[in-house]
Amino acid sequence: MIELDEVAYSYGGGELLTDLSLRLAPGSFHFLTGPSGAGKTTFLKLCYGALVPTGGQVRLFNQDVRELDRDGIAYARRRIGVVHQDCQFLDHLPVAENISLPLAVSGQDRLAAQANLKELMSWVGLAHRAQALPPELSGGERQRAALARALILSPDVILADEPTGNVDWEMSQRLLKLLVELNKMGKTVMIATHDLSLIRAAKHHVQARVLRISGRKLQLAGADL
Amino acid sequence: MKINLAAVTDMLSFDAGADRVVPPTGFTARLTVFTAGAMAFLAVFALALSLASGRLAANWRDALAGSATLRISAPAAQMAAQTERALTILSETPGVAEARALEPDEQRALLEPWFGPDLPVESLPVPQLIEVRETASGYDGDGLRLRLQAELPGAVLDDHTRWRKPLVSAAGRLKLLGWLAIVLIFGTMGAMITLAANAALAANAQVIQVLRLVGATDTYIARAFVRRFTLRAATGAGAGVLAGLLAVVLLPGAGSEAGVLTGLRFQGGHWLLPLLVPLLAAVVAFAATRYAAMRVLGGLR
Ligand SMILES: Nc1ncnc2c1ncn2[C@@H]1O[C@H](COP(=O)(O)OP(=O)(O)OP(=O)(O)O)[C@@H](O)[C@H]1O
Ligand SMILES: [Mg+2]
Numbered sequence: 001m002i003e004l005d006e007v008a009y010s011y012g013g014g015e016l017l018t019d020l021s022l023r024l025a026p027g028s029f030h031f032l033t034g035p036s037g038a039g040k041t042t043f044l045k046l047c048y049g050a051l052v053p054t055g056g057q058v059r060l061f062n063q064d065v066r067e068l069d070r071d072g073i074a075y076a077r078r079r080i081g082v083v084h085q086d087c088q089f090l091d092h093l094p095v096a097e098n099i100s101l102p103l104a105v106s107g108q109d110r111l112a113a114q115a116n117l118k119e120l121m122s123w124v125g126l127a128h129r130a131q132a133l134p135p136e137l138s139g140g141e142r143q144r145a146a147l148a149r150a151l152i153l154s155p156d157v158i159l160a161d162e163p164t165g166n167v168d169w170e171m172s173q174r175l176l177k178l179l180v181e182l183n184k185m186g187k188t189v190m191i192a193t194h195d196l197s198l199i200r201a202a203k204h205h206v207q208a209r210v211l212r213i214s215g216r217k218l219q220l221a222g223a224d225l
Numbered sequence: 226m227k228i229n230l231a232a233v234t235d236m237l238s239f240d241a242g243a244d245r246v247v248p249p250t251g252f253t254a255r256l257t258v259f260t261a262g263a264m265a266f267l268a269v270f271a272l273a274l275s276l277a278s279g280r281l282a283a284n285w286r287d288a289l290a291g292s293a294t295l296r297i298s299a300p301a302a303q304m305a306a307q308t309e310r311a312l313t314i315l316s317e318t319p320g321v322a323e324a325r326a327l328e329p330d331e332q333r334a335l336l337e338p339w340f341g342p343d344l345p346v347e348s349l350p351v352p353q354l355i356e357v358r359e360t361a362s363g364y365d366g367d368g369l370r371l372r373l374q375a376e377l378p379g380a381v382l383d384d385h386t387r388w389r390k391p392l393v394s395a396a397g398r399l400k401l402l403g404w405l406a407i408v409l410i411f412g413t414m415g416a417m418i419t420l421a422a423n424a425a426l427a428a429n430a431q432v433i434q435v436l437r438l439v440g441a442t443d444t445y446i447a448r449a450f451v452r453r454f455t456l457r458a459a460t461g462a463g464a465g466v467l468a469g470l471l472a473v474v475l476l477p478g479a480g481s482e483a484g485v486l487t488g489l490r491f492q493g494g495h496w497l498l499p500l501l502v503p504l505l506a507a508v509v510a511f512a513a514t515r516y517a518a519m520r521v522l523g524g525l526r
Pocket of ligand 2: 040041042085161
């Protein structure tokens, strides 16, 4: 699905990431951790084609991102659900329309999809906030809305960047449960977080690999958690 | 330029959702509508001016082509003889198709605007006029003048085409200027819409980024902007054309003496031409916005 081969990335200064190799196998569950500023968000951006590696190769669904044109990137993104660290909503549209935005832009704004939307919104507990505008939501509500938007197209892969960054422990457990549930339904999940307690809690529910970015490289962690 | 029809219809296809993703901007919208309206209003006048001067040039060219007047001033006693002589000379001149002395009634009609209806032309020393029509090949004006000078010193050949020619070419020039004005008007409209579209794109950078993140193609994003500006330009131009047409209708119609000022009204099928202005405005807005959007979007990832 998503494959990285000896990937390096630099924003223009020195190399931020170097020699990263990873294959996200279908149905796998990954945590990505590391100190703030280590490059977790950057890594995820490489995984959904928002950044092009400065070295090595990133393949999305067997296509080199360097060879994808702008439409190709757009199509690939419809197959990857991304929960952005800063959520990224259209503030002038109600929550429900924000969540169904991927449907609209991919021309699937049909009735069946609308039913899907209702179900999804109650699943993330936002049914009663459907007509609110994004700035009116609490931090946790925003993150649940972002998750719902990432899921609306039933993507095969879900990349979540600090999905529990703004919420209390209980809510973070609920969000985690949602992601674990999705993984049980066969989705590939990767969660970037610096919250180690979240990773520990997850271990009871799911077989997860924990990756750590440290010293510009990707390492397999686990035993020390 | 190759026009991809599928891309055009795709850009304009009805999708209210695509419009909603970009927040409404009341101010730029009104400004665009106003600009398109004002430009369309001006375009109607430029069109009217151009068509009117074209008609005028053609009228003058046709009506006056090959006509001249011979004016004979002589003492009353010799008038008839000199007129007879002049007609003989003219009939002997190659290139003259017809020469005819005007009747006193016709001369009176010509003078009437200045002296009133009861002028006794016969008893006044009024010159006798002879209307001359030339053949397609024309006569030798200078040769004729020399001969007249020698035989009839009181005769003056007044060649209309000679002094109307600059008028005809001026009218032609005016017509060209009218078309140039129309081109400039649409060029300005395109430039202004490009500016407005660029401003809208810059103001919505955040929106565009979100749309890209959720997998929108450039075409989808551009469509939201293109549809809006095309609609605004067409609406504004429609209103501008209506106002322009109303103003033209209120102009005085062409009198018997059709000049530039009295002949500005459209004639016959030409009344339909201004209806093309909103269409053209829409095309210009479509192209300008699409160009601006694709340029801005191409610079993002
Ligand atoms: N667009 C950019 N241009 C230049 N530098 C950037 C850019 N985005 C991020 N960086 C830098 O790259 C480094 C890694 O950023 P990144 O957002 O990937 O970190 P992170 O691991 O996600 O951090 P956090 O846990 O705080 O979210 C940081 O030092 C950041 O300042
Ligand atoms: Mg981050």
